[in-house]
Amino acid sequence: MDFIKNPRAIEEKSMDLIDPFISDIDLTPEEVTVYSRMIHASGDVDYGHLIRTSEGAVEAGIKALAGGCNIYCDVNMVKAGINKRALSALGGEVFCRVADPEIARIAKEKNIARSMAAMNSFGTDLNGSIIAVGNAPTALYEAIRMVEEDGIRPALIIGIPVGFVGAADSKEQLVRRAPCPYITVRGTKGGSSIVASCVNALMYNLVKRDNMLYVQGKK
Amino acid sequence: MDFIKNPRAIEEKSMDLIDPFISDIDLTPEEVTVYSRMIHASGDVDYGHLIRTSEGAVEAGIKALAGGCNIYCDVNMVKAGINKRALSALGGEVFCRVADPEIARIAKEKNIARSMAAMNSFGTDLNGSIIAVGNAPTALYEAIRMVEEDGIRPALIIGIPVGFVGAADSKEQLVRRAPCPYITVRGTKGGSSIVASCVNALMYNLVKRDNMLYVQGKK
Numbered sequence: 277m278d279f280i281k282n283p284r285a286i287e288e289k290s291m292d293l294i295d296p297f298i299s300d301i302d303l304t305p306e307e308v309t310v311y312s313r314m315i316h317a318s319g320d321v322d323y324g325h326l327i328r329t330s331e332g333a334v335e336a337g338i339k340a341l342a343g344g345c346n347i348y349c350d351v352n353m354v355k356a357g358i359n360k361r362a363l364s365a366l367g368g369e370v371f372c373r374v375a376d377p378e379i380a381r382i383a384k385e386k387n388i389a390r391s392m393a394a395m396n397s398f399g400t401d402l403n404g405s406i407i408a409v410g411n412a413p414t415a416l417y418e419a420i421r422m423v424e425e426d427g428i429r430p431a432l433i434i435g436i437p438v439g440f441v442g443a444a445d446s447k448e449q450l451v452r453r454a455p456c457p458y459i460t461v462r463g464t465k466g467g468s469s470i471v472a473s474c475v476n477a478l479m480y481n482l483v484k485r486d487n488m489l490y491v492q493g494k495k
Numbered sequence: 496m497d498f499i500k501n502p503r504a505i506e507e508k509s510m511d512l513i514d515p516f517i518s519d520i521d522l523t524p525e526e527v528t529v530y531s532r533m534i535h536a537s538g539d540v541d542y543g544h545l546i547r548t549s550e551g552a553v554e555a556g557i558k559a560l561a562g563g564c565n566i567y568c569d570v571n572m573v574k575a576g577i578n579k580r581a582l583s584a585l586g587g588e589v590f591c592r593v594a595d596p597e598i599a600r601i602a603k604e605k606n607i608a609r610s611m612a613a614m615n616s617f618g619t620d621l622n623g624s625i626i627a628v629g630n631a632p633t634a635l636y637e638a639i640r641m642v643e644e645d646g647i648r649p650a651l652i653i654g655i656p657v658g659f660v661g662a663a664d665s666k667e668q669l670v671r672r673a674p675c676p677y678i679t680v681r682g683t684k685g686g687s688s689i690v691a692s693c694v695n696a697l698m699y700n701l702v703k704r705d706n707m708l709y710v711q712g713k714k
Contacts, residue, residue, distance in 0.1 A: 286632070290659040319657040319683035320539065353688065356575035413505070438538040438688075440509040464538035469572065469657075469686045 290316050297321040306334045310459070310477040317473030318465070326461045333432055333457035337406055337478045340431035344368050347406045347475060348398050350391050350415035350437075354408050357472025362479040373397055374412075391415040400428065406478075407433045410471035413442035416450065423455035433458045434474050436466035509535050516540040525553045529678070529696040536692030537684070545680045552651055552676035556625055556697045559650030563587050566625045566694060567617050569610050569634035569656075573627050576691025581698040592616055593631075610634040619647065625697075626652045629690035632661035635669060642674035652677045653693050655685035 294315045301324060303311060315323045344367025349355045355372045363370060373379050373394040383393040391412030402422065407430050409416045416435040422428040435450045435458060437443040447460045459474055460466075513534045520543060522530060534542045563586025568574045574591045582589060592598050592613040602612040610631030621641065626649050628635045635654040641647040654669045654677060656662040666679045678693055679685075 286658070286660045293659040316658060317686060318537075319659070319662065319685055321683075353572055353576045353691070357572045357687070439505070439535060440512040440538070441505045443538065464540075466538055467536060467688045468576070469688045472572070 287316070294321065298324040301325070304334065306338060306481055309481055310334050310474055313473045313477035313480075314461075314470055317469045320465070323461060323465070323470075326463055326465060327459070328451055328462055329459045330454055330457050333459050334478065336457040337432040337434075337459070338481050340404060340406055341366050341368060341479055342482055343404075345405050345431055346371060346401070347408055348372075348395075348402060349471075350374060350395065350409045351411040351468055353468035354410040354471050354475075357469060357476075358408075359476050359479060362476070362483045365483050366479065371398070371401075389414040392418045395419055396422070399426075402428045402430050405430050406475065407435070408471050408475055409433070409435045409437055410466065410468035411437055413437045413439075413446035416446040420446075420449060420453055420455050424453070430456055432456070434460075434471050436461050436471050436474070438465060438467035438470075440464055506535070513540065517543040520544070523553065525557060525700055528700055529553050529693055532692045532696035532699075533680075533689055536688045539684070542680060542684070542689075545682055545684060546678070547670055547681055548678045549673055549676050552678050553697065555676040556651040556653075556678070557700050559623060559625060560585050560587060560698055561701055562623075564624050564650055565590060565620070566627055567591075567614075567621060568690075569593060569614065569628045570630040570687055572687035573629040573690050573694075576688060576695075577627075578695050578698060581695065581702045584702050585698065590617070590620075608633040611637045614638055615641070618645075622648045624649050625694065626654070627690050627694055628652070628654045628656055629685065629687035630656055632656045632658075632665035635665040639665075639668060639672060639674050643672070649675055651675070653679075653690050655680045655690050655693070657684060657686035657689075659683055 291312050294312050298311050311324060311327055315321055346368050347370040349372040351374055352372050355370050358370050374390050379390055379394045379397060383390040392414040395415045395418040407419050416437055419433055433456060435447060437446055444464055450458050450460050510531050513531050517530050530543060530546055534540055565587050566589040568591040570593055571591050574589050577589050593609050598609055598613045598616060602609040611633040614634045614637040626638050635656055638652055652675055654666060656665055663683050669677050669679050
């Protein structure tokens with residue numbers, strides 16, 4: 277069979293093919309890496325015009341990662357999709373608590389979604405971190421609430437729950453309230469793969485994907 | 496904030512909203528569950544007309560799962576997205592070897608992609624199983640080759656790599672060659688979330704999502 281066996285060659289060619297679909301958008305070079313990888317992860321060029329980032333959000337995310345920030349996810353699929361070698365090379369860790377028995381107990385006691393209880397449980401650990409929500413609108417709403425009401429200060433919220441109920445509204449709230457730097461996607465589209473690809477794109481501005489021998493500027 | 500806090504209520508409402516977008520397609524009730532959940536996982540109603548299943552593929556997958564079949568994935572994100580409680584209630588397990596050091600060694604030695612080496616390493620364990628490919632065209636090509644050349648007999652291939660190079664062609668090959676029952680998506684779209692949602696949809700025909708107290712027909 278005639279196909280490209282080298283994953284890196286596949287990826288580079290993909291990025292070239294995606295380029296024309298975002299060339300009409302006014303983006304910084306760092307934003308281009310994020311947009312491209314999110315389109316790459318969805319196979320859907322429509323993302324180019326659906327992604328919304330607050331001014332400087334991509335740069336804020338990269339800066340936080342360069343400083344070794346942690347990442348807090350709503351679901352284990354986002355955690356699974358994040359390049360842990362790259363994150364570890366930068367000094368960060370990734371956390372997800374939605375499947376913890378303790379969270380299930382709290383959620384039941386308070387009669388709230390587990391995703392919401394899990395987000396809430398991170399508390400002030402979220403300061404300076406990246407919050408990555410790929411599935412649960414309730415987790416995103418809770419993150420927004422914690423910024424607005426509890427004074428939590430994440431470096432960046434990547435909030436891209438997917439679906440037809442709650443998801444679009446939760447993302448619209450993120451854009452309207454803009455509680456802190458954010459990256460999102462308007463409408464129903466999104467999900468864990470997209471969020472993980474966004475986190476990875478931010479990191480690949482700092483570390484080489486394949487070999488983690490150096491961190492840019494820290495060689 | 497005014498939103499639905501019950502994830503199950505959100506999901507049921509989602510399925511109702513998705514229904515009009517697939518009502519023009521001639522589907523069995525089981526196929527409806529699969530199509531709906533794949534649209535739910537992508538937030539993209541275009542999937543309705545992009546999904547391709549071979550005749551009886553959905554039923555073949557359900558039957559295999561009812562018999563306790565295992566699931567073999569190309570990447571850990573697919574594994575992370577599969578409902579393990581449901582799978583375990585049915586008697587199956589999920590495997591992914593792409594991150595194994597032994598696979599890395601073999602891939603390097605043979606100068607092939609790790610995804611390909613990982614798929615190949617499953618060998619005859621794939622007989623009667625469900626192969627779930629969400630990321631790597633090379634894994635899907637290898638699975639097709641193993642059926643055609645090595646006489647491997649999976650119950651179902653869910654082959655939905657995402658992307659702009661290799662992915663669309665690998666899925667087109669799956670449709671044209673139809674080496675065994677298959678579920679795929681034409682074009683560039685797809686990915687791990689979509690594949691995991693497809694596996695889960697098949698299982699939810701047999702087990703209740705939330706409580707695994709019974710397997711349908713085996714109460």
